[in-house]
Amino acid sequence: MKAYNEYMNKIKVSSTLHQRLVSRTDSARSKRCSIMIKRYVAAFACLALVLLGVFTMPKLIQHNVTPIPGDNPRVLQPSADTSTPDASSKYALVFNKAEEQLANDIGIPGHFWQELTADELNTVFPGLTDTHTVTAAANFQTDENGVALFNIDAHIVSASGFKTYIQIAPDKVIVDYRLEGETKTSDVLGTAVTAGYFETKPNSKGFRNVIYFAAFKLSDVAYYVELGGAEAEKEALKNEISELIGLLIEGGAADLDVFHPVVPELREDQLSLDEARADADYGAYLPTTLPDGFVFEDALRYINQEHNALHVNWTKGMGYINWRVSLLDDNDKTRITSVADTKNYDLTLYPIPRADSVPDELREIVNDPIFLADELTLEAVQARTYEVSDSGDELSPRMRFSVLFGDILVELSIKGASSEVMFDILQQIIK
Amino acid sequence: MAYKSYRPEDFETVVIKHENRLYRTALAIIGTMSDAEDIVQEAFLRAYEKAPEFESEEHEKAWLIRVTVNICNSRLRSPWRKRTVPLLDSYPASEPEQHELLEQIMALPSKYRTVIHLFYYEGYSIKDISGLTGQKESTVRSNLTRARQKLKSVLKEDDYESI
Numbered sequence: 001m002k003a004y005n006e007y008m009n010k011i012k013v014s015s016t017l018h019q020r021l022v023s024r025t026d027s028a029r030s031k032r033c034s035i036m037i038k039r040y041v042a043a044f045a046c047l048a049l050v051l052l053g054v055f056t057m058p059k060l061i062q063h064n065v066t067p068i069p070g071d072n073p074r075v076l077q078p079s080a081d082t083s084t085p086d087a088s089s090k091y092a093l094v095f096n097k098a099e100e101q102l103a104n105d106i107g108i109p110g111h112f113w114q115e116l117t118a119d120e121l122n123t124v125f126p127g128l129t130d131t132h133t134v135t136a137a138a139n140f141q142t143d144e145n146g147v148a149l150f151n152i153d154a155h156i157v158s159a160s161g162f163k164t165y166i167q168i169a170p171d172k173v174i175v176d177y178r179l180e181g182e183t184k185t186s187d188v189l190g191t192a193v194t195a196g197y198f199e200t201k202p203n204s205k206g207f208r209n210v211i212y213f214a215a216f217k218l219s220d221v222a223y224y225v226e227l228g229g230a231e232a233e234k235e236a237l238k239n240e241i242s243e244l245i246g247l248l249i250e251g252g253a254a255d256l257d258v259f260h261p262v263v264p265e266l267r268e269d270q271l272s273l274d275e276a277r278a279d280a281d282y283g284a285y286l287p288t289t290l291p292d293g294f295v296f297e298d299a300l301r302y303i304n305q306e307h308n309a310l311h312v313n314w315t316k317g318m319g320y321i322n323w324r325v326s327l328l329d330d331n332d333k334t335r336i337t338s339v340a341d342t343k344n345y346d347l348t349l350y351p352i353p354r355a356d357s358v359p360d361e362l363r364e365i366v367n368d369p370i371f372l373a374d375e376l377t378l379e380a381v382q383a384r385t386y387e388v389s390d391s392g393d394e395l396s397p398r399m400r401f402s403v404l405f406g407d408i409l410v411e412l413s414i415k416g417a418s419s420e421v422m423f424d425i426l427q428q429i430i431k
Numbered sequence: 432m433a434y435k436s437y438r439p440e441d442f443e444t445v446v447i448k449h450e451n452r453l454y455r456t457a458l459a460i461i462g463t464m465s466d467a468e469d470i471v472q473e474a475f476l477r478a479y480e481k482a483p484e485f486e487s488e489e490h491e492k493a494w495l496i497r498v499t500v501n502i503c504n505s506r507l508r509s510p511w512r513k514r515t516v517p518l519l520d521s522y523p524a525s526e527p528e529q530h531e532l533l534e535q536i537m538a539l540p541s542k543y544r545t546v547i548h549l550f551y552y553e554g555y556s557i558k559d560i561s562g563l564t565g566q567k568e569s570t571v572r573s574n575l576t577r578a579r580q581k582l583k584s585v586l587k588e589d590d591y592e593s594i
Contacts, residue, residue: 001551003529004536008552011458011522013450017468021446021475200523317486318493322565350569358569367570386568400567413565 094186095212095238096196108150110142112264112305116152123258124152124168126251128244133157136166140261147263149256150174162240164227168254173215173224189249191216197238199231210234212241218253264305271299273312282310282325285410287425290314291417294321319396319416328409336370336404339380345369345401346383370402370409378423385419405429442479449492450475452553453499459548460503460541464522470506474499496553497563500545507541535582543578546571 013021116136122129124136136154140147151169158164167173185192195214211228225248227241269275276299277283294314301310309326337344344365350357358366371380385399397418402411403426410429414422453474457467477498485491524530536547549555549563557575561568 001547003532004547005552007522007524007529007533008455008459008548011451011455013454013468013471017454017471018446018450020468021450021472022443318490318562320565347569363573367567398561398567415562415565 094184094195096182096184096194108139108141110266111139111150112142112261112266113137113139114259114261116154120258124254124256125154125156125166125248126254127247128156128251131159131247132244138259138261140263142263142266147261149259149261152254152256156244158240160236160240162227162229162237164225164241164244166226166244166248167224168256169222169224170256171220171222173222175224175226188216188245191218191249193245193249195241195245197234207231210237212237214241214245216245216249218249221253221256223248265303265308267301267303269301271301271310273299275299276301276310276312279310281308282408285325285405285408285429286310286312286323287321288428289425290321291316291421291425293317294319294417316416320414321417322411322413324411326409326411328404328407332370332402332409335365335368335402336372337365339371339375339377342383345371345380347386348383368400368402368411370404373403373405373426373429376403376423376426378420381419381423381426445478445491446475449495452492453495455552456496456499456548457503458522459552460500460545461506462537462541462544466506470499470502473502493559493563496549500549500564503541503545532582539578539581542574543581546575547578550575 114137116124116138118129120138121134121136125134128134134154134156136152138152139150141150142148149170151167151174154166154168156164156166167175185194187193193214193216195212197213198211200209200211208231209228210231211226213224213226215222215224217223225241225245227237227244229237271279273296277286279301293316295316297313297315297320299310299312302308307326309324312323312325314321314323343349344362347366350366369384381399381401384401385397387395387397396416398415399419399422400413402409404410410426412422450471453471454467457470457474458464461467461470474495478495483494485494524533536544539547545564546560549560550557555563557568557571560566560571564571566574
């Protein structure tokens with residue numbers, strides 16, 4: 001693995017990231033929620049600055065206002081060596097070269113999503129659905145003021161196989177990385193379009209990828225279009241993205257009022273132990289006592305369209321108790337085993353390396369069996385327990401299994417507690 | 432006696448000591464620069480907020496890696512993940528053998544990439560990785576075996592021997 005190690009050794013955090021890491025000392029004492037808010041505010045502010053450059057320039061040009069050099073480093077006078085419009089394309093788009101690719105820190109508060117129906121796709125992408133395969137999801141954010149469309153993430157596949165990403169958003173598009181460089185706009189069917197391209201560094205075989213991107217607004221709807229591929233296909237890529245931009249502009253601004261989202265139940269709350277115990281759905285399935293020395297670390301109540309669970313963690317040095325409570329999922333049912341069926345869970349039957357000793361058809365259930373609560377025995381828990389001696393660590397028992405209480409699934413991953421103690425703790429829940 | 436606490440005056444030292452290690456671990460598991468940057472920030476933030484007391488430097492390193500792996504796994508379970516810029520686009524390989532190997536490693540499922548990175552790059556034993564990831568030792572061993580098998584099946588014999 002020498003090549004892998006050499007590659008990894010060359011990767012270092014950027015000075016920007018280093019400063020962000022260190023600067024946490026100034027703000028980390030504040031509450032977690034305020035940190036998250038700061039994170040979003042910082043991301044929005046950063047993007048607002050970028051988009052200011054993207055969208056102010058065309059307006060200034062349209063109004064014959066010359067930007068003053070130095071006022072804003074992201075809004076520059078076109079220089080003599082900027083690209084010229086592509087004469088081969090139906091639309092005369094100028095693609096400026098982006099010099100830098102930067103990560104962007106974004107998040108969607110109270111996020112949920114829905115896939116667009118065929119009717120919604122036709123409404124949002126008029127003119128595209130006839131000629132391309134379009135799939136899209138609408139992302140929504142929720143807060144105390146209600147629900148709002150955050151953006152639409154769309155993937156467009158052309159007949160020739162090019163896969164273009166399109167983001168549409170009310171007012172502002174927010175992407176998760178920025179391609180920065182000099183900007184210059186083109187007029188496409190009366191709409192100012194800021195377009196650019198970014199070339200990756202050549203890989204070991206000398207091949208580069210080229211990413212073409214463009215941003216524009218139709219009424220108050222913001223669009224971002226991005227298409228990447230091998231440098232050898234750059235002309236075809238450029239033509240494809242130009243055609244798509246033309247089709248989008250010809251189709252007019254997307255009707256973003258077409259959605260009638262139904263807000264699912266959403267939670268992502270860090271809880272205290274008392275709050276976790278008081279959880280109406282799952283609190284009763286937490287241990288009432290813990291093995292000596294284990295200290296509460298954190299608890300998370302998480303609900304979205306796919307998950308509904310309570311996670312609680314306790315630690316003791318390098319030991320841990322990870323306790324997850326959720327509703328039994330259909331996918332879990334294949335792991336339910338009778339205590340009588342020892343081949344499904346008894347680790348003593350399977351010598352290490354278990355990759356060789358556990359039959360393929362039993363691998364999943366032996367890895368993480370689910371016992372019915374009223375069948376659970378001390379012997380079954382003991383059969384799941386093993387000890388390893390680890391350098392620099394104390395000899396400590398480990399176990400991993402799940403217990404089903406009705407339709408409530410408790411998943412356990414434990415290091416540093418004995419099978420007898422854990423069995424007693426589970427018996428208290430059963431009572 | 433506590434080895435160190437994350438007092439503000441100590442914190443930059445801790446960041447300098449571990450930032451590259453955590454960033455590489457996050458990149459290896461999550462595969463994208465933007466997510467990896469988020470994850471490293473989150474890991475140091477947790478360290479700063481909790482100010483855990485460590486018995487040794489090795490304990491400190493293991494704690495931070497464990498937190499990083501947990502955040503990566505949490506991020507991978509998230510239903511809304513960011514669009515990805517492949518790792519090799521962000522950090523191109525400089526040598527042909529690097530490129531092919533990395534392409535194949537990054538094509539592996541994240542659970543395999545995790546054990547590959549912790550075993551080969553960080554030099555942890557299977558027992559250590561079991562502790563760091565919360566997985567059974569047998570699961571770690573199985574994942575490592577399967578990751579090797581997958582790499583062996585796609586790499587030329589000479590390339591595989593070199594890993």
